[in-house]
Amino acid sequence: MSDLKNNNESMDQFLRKNFPQAPLPPPSERVRIWQAIEAQKNSEFSWLKSLEFMKLRWILPAGIAATLVFSLALHQNHKAREEKINQVLSSAFTYDLDADGAVESFF
Amino acid sequence: MNTKWTQLYNDHSLLVRGILFRMGAEAELDDLVQECFIKIWNGLKNFRGDANMKTWVTRITINVAYDHFRRKGTKIQLEELDDSRLEAPVVDPNESALNKTLQQAMQSLSLAHRDVLVLHVLEENSVEEVAEILKISLGTVKSRLFHARKNLKEILQKRGIQYE
Numbered sequence: 153m154s155d156l157k158n159n160n161e162s163m164d165q166f167l168r169k170n171f172p173q174a175p176l177p178p179p180s181e182r183v184r185i186w187q188a189i190e191a192q193k194n195s196e197f198s199w200l201k202s203l204e205f206m207k208l209r210w211i212l213p214a215g216i217a218a219t220l221v222f223s224l225a226l227h228q229n230h231k232a233r234e235e236k237i238n239q240v241l242s243s244a245f246t247y248d249l250d251a252d253g254a255v256e257s258f259f
Numbered sequence: 260m261n262t263k264w265t266q267l268y269n270d271h272s273l274l275v276r277g278i279l280f281r282m283g284a285e286a287e288l289d290d291l292v293q294e295c296f297i298k299i300w301n302g303l304k305n306f307r308g309d310a311n312m313k314t315w316v317t318r319i320t321i322n323v324a325y326d327h328f329r330r331k332g333t334k335i336q337l338e339e340l341d342d343s344r345l346e347a348p349v350v351d352p353n354e355s356a357l358n359k360t361l362q363q364a365m366q367s368l369s370l371a372h373r374d375v376l377v378l379h380v381l382e383e384n385s386v387e388e389v390a391e392i393l394k395i396s397l398g399t400v401k402s403r404l405f406h407a408r409k410n411l412k413e414i415l416q417k418r419g420i421q422y423e
Contacts, residue, residue, distance in 0.1 A: 186268075
């Protein structure tokens with residue numbers, strides 16, 4: 153076990169000592185990469201801007217129209233349900249009102 | 260220029276460059292360093308500080324190296340060693356030839372073996388740090404290290420290099 157450990161250590165030391173170092177970065181690298189980051193940011197920005205334009209031009213009116221249609225459909229549905237409930241109630245229950253307008257009896 | 264960028268670059272450029280070079284991406288080094296830093300910069304807003312900065316930067320660099328070798332069509336083999344690449348002639352171990360041979364020997368290893376050797380032996384991260392960087396278990400790191408050292412030793416012996 154200790155032989156294996158010693159063997160590993162001597163190999164590690166040998167590699168650390170002899171493995172070549174990476175070449176130094178070119179002096180302009182920091183600036184070059186920053187320019188690439190900026191260029192990417194700008195291209196994303198213009199993409200966002202065009203999306204913003206699309207949003208104002210199409211998405212917003214489309215959204216308003218969709219909301220109106222949905223509200224209308226909801227209203228129609230509600231109306232239909234109300235009518236159906238009224239029908240059911242009028243056929244299932246009979247009731248009389250007394251002279252004061254209070255409910256006298258059901259069924 | 261952004262001071263945050265200058266700080267980030269100054270703190271990590273040698274680390275990023277060193278890992279990519281040792282992983283064997285010498286020919287495309289400058290492009291890959293740029294790719295790494297763009298990813299690091301873009302990822303900064305999501306960096307929560309769960310890991311330390313060096314671990315996080317190292318992980319991104321290793322991922323960029325993996326993507327690069329995948330693009331190049333390098334097969335990622337976990338345990339196999341390609342024997343056909345071991346048949347190079349034995350070199351005279353003077354210093355520069357030795358450097359080159361070591362680089363070639365390292366590149367003969369599978370990526371999974373190369374990354375543990377680069378991170379643990381050359382970059383001197385602990386086994387625990389390597390596990391965190393590669394998001395693998397401690398046992399896997401130790402096993403890969405064992406096989407990586409064994410394979411590298413075989414390659415070096417075939418090339419007539421003794422280190423003991």
